[in-house]
Amino acid sequence: MSDERQHWPLFEVFIRARAGLEHKHVGSLHAVDAKMALEHARDVYTRRMEGVSLWVVRSADITASDPDDADAFFEPAKDKIYRHPTFYEIPDEVKNI
Amino acid sequence: MYTQGLDALGDESLHLPEEELAELEAHFQAKIDADEKIEPKDWMPAAYRMTLIRQISQHAHSEIVGMLPEGNWISRAPSLKRKCVIIAKVQDEGGHGAYLYSAAETLGISREQMIEQLLTGQAKYSSIFNYPTPSWADIGAIGWLVDGAAIMNQIPLCRCSYGPYARAMVRICKEESFHQRQGFEIMIRLCEGSTAQKRMAQEALDRWWWPSLMMFGPDDANSKHTGQSMRWKIKRFTNDELRQKFVDVTVPQAEFLGLEVPDDALVWNEETEHYNFGPIDWDEFQRVLAGHGPCNQERIRARIDAHESGAWVREAALANAAKQSKNL
Ligand SMILES: [Fe+2]
Ligand SMILES: [Fe+2]
Numbered sequence: 101m102s103d104e105r106q107h108w109p110l111f112e113v114f115i116r117a118r119a120g121l122e123h124k125h126v127g128s129l130h131a132v133d134a135k136m137a138l139e140h141a142r143d144v145y146t147r148r149m150e151g152v153s154l155w156v157v158r159s160a161d162i163t164a165s166d167p168d169d170a171d172a173f174f175e176p177a178k179d180k181i182y183r184h185p186t187f188y189e190i191p192d193e194v195k196n197i
Numbered sequence: 198m199y200t201q202g203l204d205a206l207g208d209e210s211l212h213l214p215e216e217e218l219a220e221l222e223a224h225f226q227a228k229i230d231a232d233e234k235i236e237p238k239d240w241m242p243a244a245y246r247m248t249l250i251r252q253i254s255q256h257a258h259s260e261i262v263g264m265l266p267e268g269n270w271i272s273r274a275p276s277l278k279r280k281c282v283i284i285a286k287v288q289d290e291g292g293h294g295a296y297l298y299s300a301a302e303t304l305g306i307s308r309e310q311m312i313e314q315l316l317t318g319q320a321k322y323s324s325i326f327n328y329p330t331p332s333w334a335d336i337g338a339i340g341w342l343v344d345g346a347a348i349m350n351q352i353p354l355c356r357c358s359y360g361p362y363a364r365a366m367v368r369i370c371k372e373e374s375f376h377q378r379q380g381f382e383i384m385i386r387l388c389e390g391s392t393a394q395k396r397m398a399q400e401a402l403d404r405w406w407w408p409s410l411m412m413f414g415p416d417d418a419n420s421k422h423t424g425q426s427m428r429w430k431i432k433r434f435t436n437d438e439l440r441q442k443f444v445d446v447t448v449p450q451a452e453f454l455g456l457e458v459p460d461d462a463l464v465w466n467e468e469t470e471h472y473n474f475g476p477i478d479w480d481e482f483q484r485v486l487a488g489h490g491p492c493n494q495e496r497i498r499a500r501i502d503a504h505e506s507g508a509w510v511r512e513a514a515l516a517n518a519a520k521q522s523k524n525l
Pocket of ligand 1: 260289290293369373
C-alpha cells in the first residue's frame with residue numbers, strides 16, 4: 101500500500117485573482133502530472149471564481165531558504181538603513197520631495 | 198503513541214541537550230505570545246506538532262466522512278435547485294478535506310498515512326456524522342445546526358498559531374456560510390408547509406439538537422487538551438464557551454421557525470444573559486466516539502469501498518503520466 105511509486109506527487113498552487121495582480125500561493129494538492137494538477141486546482145481552489153489564471157509547480161522543485169538560517173541569511177539588509185527614504189533629513193520647507 | 202509515522206517526527210527535539218531544548222521552547226512560546234505565526238519549517242515542540250497533526254487530520258477526516266450523510270440525499274433532493282445546492286455543498290466539504298489534508302502534510306505526515314488511519318479506525322472524526330439522515334428535513338437540520346456549530350468552532354481557528362491551518366480555515370469559513378443558510382432555508386420552507394412537513398422539520402431538530410451540542414467536545418472539566426492548546430493559541434475559546442455561544446444564537450432561530458428545542462431545561466437566564474440548558478448525555482457521546490453510533494460501521498465501510506474501488510483509477514493515472522513523460 102505504501103509503495104512510493106503508487107503515490108501522486110505534491111504540487112503547489114498559485115492563483116492570479118484578477119488581471120493586474122500577481123499570482124499568489126493558495127495551497128497544495130496531489131496529482132499525477134501538471135495537467136491533472138491544473139484541473140484539480142481549478143476544482144479545489146477556484147469554485148467561486150477566485151481566479152483568472154493558475155500556476156502549479158511540483159513542490160519538490162521549490163528551493164526554499166532555511167528558517168533556522170534566516171537571521172544570518174537576511175542580515176546583509178539589516179544595517180543598511182540608508183536604503184530607506186527616512187534616512188535622509190530634508191528641511192520641512194522643501195516641498196514635493 | 199499516535200502512529201508509526203509520528204514516532205519518527207519530533208526527532209528535532211530528541212538529540213538536544215536539556216538547556217538547549219528549554220531555550221528553544223522558551224523562544225517558541227515567546228513567538229506565540231507575541232501573536233507571531235508558526236510556519237512549517239520553523240522549530241516547534243514535538244507535542245505541538247503532534248497535537249496539530251491529530252487535530253487537523255481529524256478535522257480533515259470529518260469533512261470527508263461528512264460528505265456521506267448528505268450524499269445520501271443527492272439523488273433524492275426534492276427539486277433540481279435543491280439538487281444543485283446539495284451537490285455544491287458536498288463538493289465544498291470534499292474541498293475542505295483537501296485543504297486540511299494539505300495543511301497536515303506540512304507537518305510531516307503523508308496523505309496515505311492519514312487515509313490509512315481513517316480506514317483502519319485508528320483516527321477519529323466528528324461523532325456527528327455517525328447519525329443517519331432518514332428524511333429530507335435532516336439535510337435542512339444538518340446545514341442549519343451542524344454547519345452552524347462547525348462555523349462557531351472554525352472562526353476562531355482562522356487565528357490559530359499555525360500558519361497553514363489558519364490559512365486553510367480562512368478559506369473554509371468563507372465557504373461555510375452558504376452551507377448554513379441553505380440548510381436554514383430548507384427548514385423555513387418545511388415550516389411554512391403542510392402539518393406533515395412541519396412535523397418532519399421538528400423531528401429533524403429533535404434528532405440533531407443534542408448531537409450538535411456534542412460537536413463542541415467534552416465539557417471543560419473533562420477536556421484534557423484545552424489548557425495546552427490555549428497556551429499554544431491553537432484554541433482560542435473553551436468547548437463550553439463555544440457551546441454556550443451556539444445555544445444563544447440558535448435558540449432564537451428555532452423560535453423564528455416555530456419549532457421547539459428538545460430540552461425541557463432550556464430557559465433564558467436574565468442574570469447571565471445566556472440560555473441555561475439541560476445536561477448533555479456524555480455516555481452517548483463516548484459510545485458514538487468509540488465506534489458504537491448508529492452509522493459508524495456504515496460510514497467507514499463506504500470510505501473503504503470508495504478507496505478500494507478507486508485504486509485502479511489512481512494506478513492507471515500514474516501509469517499514464519509515466520508513459521506521457523517518456524514520450525516527451
Ligand atoms: Fe466543511
Ligand atoms: Fe460545511
